[in-house]
Amino acid sequence: xxxxxxxxxxxxxxxxxxxxxxxxxxxxxxxxxxxxxxxxxxxxxxxxxxxxxxxxxxxxxxxxxxxxxxxxxxxxxxxxxxxxxxxxxxxxxxxxxxxxxxxxxxxxxxxxxxxxxxxxxxxxxxxxxxxxxxxxxxxxxxxxxxxxxxxxxxxxxxxxxxxxxxxxxxxxxxxxxxxxxxxxxxxxxxxxxxxxxxxxxxxxxxxxxxxxxxxxxxxxxxxxxxxxxxxxxxxxxxxxxxxxxxxxxxxxxxxxxxxxxxxxxxxxxxxxxxxxxxxxxxxxxxxxxxxxxxxxxxxxxxxxxxxxxxxxxxxx
Amino acid sequence: xxxxxxxxxxxxxxxxxxxxxxxxxxxxxxxxxxxxxxxxxxxxxxxxxxxxxxxxxxxxxxxxxxxxxxxxxxxxxxxxxxxxxxxxxxxxxxxxxxxxxxxxxxxxxxxxxxxxxxxxxxxxxxxxxxxxxxxxxxxxxxxxxxxxxxxxxxxxxxxxxxxxxxxxxxxxxxxxxxxxxxxxxxxxxxxxxxxxxxxxxxxxxxxxxxxxxxxxxxxxxxxxxxxxxxxxxxxxxxxxxxxxxxxxxxxxxxxxxxxxxxxxxxxxxxxxxxxxxxxxxxxxxxxxxxxxxxxxxxxxxxxxxxxxxxxxxxxxxxxxxxxxxxxxxxxxxxxxxxxxxxxxxxxxxxxxxxxxxxxxxxxxxxxxxxxxxxxxxxxxxxxxxxxxxxxxxxxxxxxxxxxxxxxxxxxxxxxxxxxxxxxxxxxxxxxxxxxxxxxxxxxxxxxxxxxxxxxxxxxxxxxxxxxxxxxxxxxxxxxxxxxxxxxxxxxxxxxxxxxxxxxxxxxxx
Numbered sequence: 001x002x003x004x005x006x007x008x009x010x011x012x013x014x015x016x017x018x019x020x021x022x023x024x025x026x027x028x029x030x031x032x033x034x035x036x037x038x039x040x041x042x043x044x045x046x047x048x049x050x051x052x053x054x055x056x057x058x059x060x061x062x063x064x065x066x067x068x069x070x071x072x073x074x075x076x077x078x079x080x081x082x083x084x085x086x087x088x089x090x091x092x093x094x095x096x097x098x099x100x101x102x103x104x105x106x107x108x109x110x111x112x113x114x115x116x117x118x119x120x121x122x123x124x125x126x127x128x129x130x131x132x133x134x135x136x137x138x139x140x141x142x143x144x145x146x147x148x149x150x151x152x153x154x155x156x157x158x159x160x161x162x163x164x165x166x167x168x169x170x171x172x173x174x175x176x177x178x179x180x181x182x183x184x185x186x187x188x189x190x191x192x193x194x195x196x197x198x199x200x201x202x203x204x205x206x207x208x209x210x211x212x213x214x215x216x217x218x219x220x221x222x223x224x225x226x227x228x229x230x231x232x233x234x235x236x237x238x239x240x241x242x243x244x245x246x247x248x249x250x251x252x253x254x255x256x257x258x259x260x261x262x263x264x265x266x267x268x269x270x271x272x273x274x275x276x277x278x279x280x281x282x283x284x285x286x287x288x289x290x291x292x293x294x295x296x297x298x299x300x301x302x303x304x305x306x307x308x309x310x311x312x313x314x315x316x
Numbered sequence: 317x318x319x320x321x322x323x324x325x326x327x328x329x330x331x332x333x334x335x336x337x338x339x340x341x342x343x344x345x346x347x348x349x350x351x352x353x354x355x356x357x358x359x360x361x362x363x364x365x366x367x368x369x370x371x372x373x374x375x376x377x378x379x380x381x382x383x384x385x386x387x388x389x390x391x392x393x394x395x396x397x398x399x400x401x402x403x404x405x406x407x408x409x410x411x412x413x414x415x416x417x418x419x420x421x422x423x424x425x426x427x428x429x430x431x432x433x434x435x436x437x438x439x440x441x442x443x444x445x446x447x448x449x450x451x452x453x454x455x456x457x458x459x460x461x462x463x464x465x466x467x468x469x470x471x472x473x474x475x476x477x478x479x480x481x482x483x484x485x486x487x488x489x490x491x492x493x494x495x496x497x498x499x500x501x502x503x504x505x506x507x508x509x510x511x512x513x514x515x516x517x518x519x520x521x522x523x524x525x526x527x528x529x530x531x532x533x534x535x536x537x538x539x540x541x542x543x544x545x546x547x548x549x550x551x552x553x554x555x556x557x558x559x560x561x562x563x564x565x566x567x568x569x570x571x572x573x574x575x576x577x578x579x580x581x582x583x584x585x586x587x588x589x590x591x592x593x594x595x596x597x598x599x600x601x602x603x604x605x606x607x608x609x610x611x612x613x614x615x616x617x618x619x620x621x622x623x624x625x626x627x628x629x630x631x632x633x634x635x636x637x638x639x640x641x642x643x644x645x646x647x648x649x650x651x652x653x654x655x656x657x658x659x660x661x662x663x664x665x666x667x668x669x670x671x672x673x674x675x676x677x678x679x680x681x682x683x684x685x686x687x688x689x690x691x692x693x694x695x696x697x698x699x700x701x702x703x704x705x706x707x708x709x710x711x712x713x714x715x716x717x718x719x720x721x722x723x724x725x726x727x728x729x730x731x732x733x734x735x736x737x738x739x740x741x742x743x744x745x746x747x748x749x750x751x752x753x754x755x756x757x758x759x760x761x762x763x764x765x766x767x768x769x770x771x772x773x774x775x776x777x778x779x780x781x782x783x784x785x786x787x788x789x790x791x792x793x794x795x796x797x798x799x800x801x802x803x804x805x806x807x808x809x810x811x812x813x814x815x816x817x818x819x820x821x822x823x824x825x
Contacts, residue, residue, distance in 0.1 A: 192667040200679045201650035
């Protein structure tokens with residue numbers, strides 16, 4: 001049933017890289033292959049995973065969304081306000097946060113598609129607006145919520161939290177939407193050759209706006225996971241997160257030029273980045289060195305991917 | 317300056333020049349050109365004019381024959397090598413950077429410098445001198461090129477080519493975008509260059525213009541030189557006759573077809589300045605061709621009908637509907653029953669990196685999906701069906717369209733529209749750049765479609781192709797539909813004469 005399973009070889013390179021990294025860290029640190037690492041990772045990554053799924057779609061249609069970190073912070077701020085000040089229940093507050101985030105994404109989409117402005121620059125503006133709004137909502141203070149929100153990130157099954165399980169579900173659904181639905185087909189078509197798609201009788205604009213709205217929605221979901229993990233909403237949260245998200249997606253092999261990408265590969269990309277960070281921390285690498293090494297891995301991954309694709313093309 | 321060559325030695329000597337890609341496009345062309353001569357080069361679309369001029373200017377190398385410059389072997393390996401020897405070319409598309417000034421554009425590859433900084437005073441002085449040489453004396457050299465009119469931009473381009481030694485200047489359709497005043501300015505400069513001993517090859521299909529400017533005329537037909545003579549004494553009609561020649565056209569059995577009621581009625585459809593108000597009918601079962609020169613508005617007309625561009629005015633009626641169809645986008649056009657196979661399959665037709673299957677079903681995904689979920693098996697079955705029916709040479713439906721040959725790519729685009737099944741089909745250059753076998757496959761397919769009662773509208777620059785498959789041929793010239801010929805009442809001469817008609821008058825005006 002899962003279409004992705006038939007093409008396991010598509011993910012072989014990425015999986016091997018991930019495995020090699022795990023083996024390396026297992027040798028370097030005896031604490032790496034322990035349950036503690038595993039639960040830290042599974043606790044950390046859901047936010048990054050859901051946002052990377054959204055970013056995969058955005059890159060596939062040939063766009064980019066730089067506002068996701070700020071939008072996440074805004075959604076978290078709204079969520080905390082609703083719970084703390086207005087006494088809303090978690091579910092309703094979570095929904096409100098997701099709604100606000102979706103609207104931010106939709107704003108980016110409507111402006112960039114409606115006026116044909118590059119999404120790069122529109123989302124840069126939305127980044128500032130959302131960050132400002134987050135400060136406004138919280139009076140620039142971290143809002144402590146407490147245990148009322150931690151149910152989402154408390155392990156329930158084999159050490160896995162509802163957030164982690166939900167993130168995996170979103171990866172699977174995202175993969176199916178991209179590979180098995182008319183909508184996903186339209187996205188890939190638009191990213192490959194928008195004019196050809198238009199001349200084939202498909203209006204590309206609604207699908208493009210939807211992609212950005214969906215990106216916002218997933219940033220809102222990410223905010224919910226984040227708030228739950230920290231038991232607080234930080235208006236400074238998610239600074240620079242857009243770059244981490246884009247890096248994970250690109251490591252997964254999704255093209256910045258649009259038209260090509262995979263949600264499963266994005267998921268492996270997130271794992272690679274997260275394992276790398278966790279592993280380096282355990283080995284005792286300093287924070288500056290950690291960042292240098294992470295940067296190197298990103299560049300190496302993209303160069304390797306380009307090289308491999310060129311080889312494939314010449315192979316015919 | 318090189319030593320003045322002996323007066324009897326021609327400047328440029330082409331001896332048996334030929335060029336073969338897959339098929340020969342140019343064969344056995346021999347021309348000699350002396351300093352100060354102006355040679356007009358003309359011919360139909362695809363006759364080999366551009367190929368010949370690119371060979372002379374070092375952009376491509378000939379597969380046969382050789383060239384001599386001042387009696388010595390001349391075989392430039394690149395454009396810059398040709399330029400160093402004084403052979404320059406002004407292409408149809410201008411090579412200027414609109415945001416930079418005239419001065420910077422003129423000297424882009426040799427900016428005068430002092431201590432690493434651009435010497436602006438020197439640059440302006442050089443530019444002024446160079447601009448004066450083409451009569452641009454009243455313009456500030458620091459004006460951004462983008463602010464100039466097209467005519468002046470063309471002058472800048474010519475001025476740039478006159479920097480250093482220019483002994484032979486090739487002008488490719490230099491007046492295509494000029495107003496009549498600008499044309500006069502250009503001609504004055506050409507005359508001045510001639511007096512200085514520069515040889516000029518002037519490529520144009522504006523026959524009146526050629527007589528004003530040139531001494532000699534060379535006509536290419538199917539890659540062969542059919543005329544090289546003094547231009548005096550040749551009428552426009554005689555030149556058209558030469559371009560067309562007499563060729564026996566292959567026969568194609570279109571089978572028995574019923575031409576029925578109008579399927580598509582176009583009334584006063586226009587978009588300034590490319591398409592003047594145009595009206596015609598396309599009937600069920602009919603193949604209607606649109607002939608015309610490149611740039612005569614044929615593609616633009618199809619795009620208006622298909623809603624790819626917005627019309628300024630005019631209406632399109634489908635079938636016997638009393639009300640005009642509301643066509644505002646390709647989507648609405650397709651809903652009204654119009655399909656369009658675009659001119660450029662790579663940039664406007666195919667998703668090259670995607671599979672044949674994806675490309676085939678793109679316009680009708682609702683047929684291979686339910687509730688928005690795709691049925692891969694059904695989709696692949698559709699693709700394989702068309703691969704067989706159209707004989708698309710490929711491994712299978714999962715192969716990427718970009719890996720196929722031109723003819724097979726074109727069949728994939730056609731497969732998409734066959735699957736979409738619209739009663740009205742617009743084809744824009746359906747056989748450009750594909751081999752003869754695939755061409756005949758496509759002709760047969762068109763005959764099949766017309767027998768099914770579809771109406772086909774075909775734009776093609778290959779006149780023989782249109783004469784082979786069409787019931788009627790409409791001719792566009794300078795944005796206007798000027799004539800319509802019925803099968804049996806046409807000749808290449810007559811069609812070509814009307815294709816040129818719109819340009820003869822503008823040049824004389």
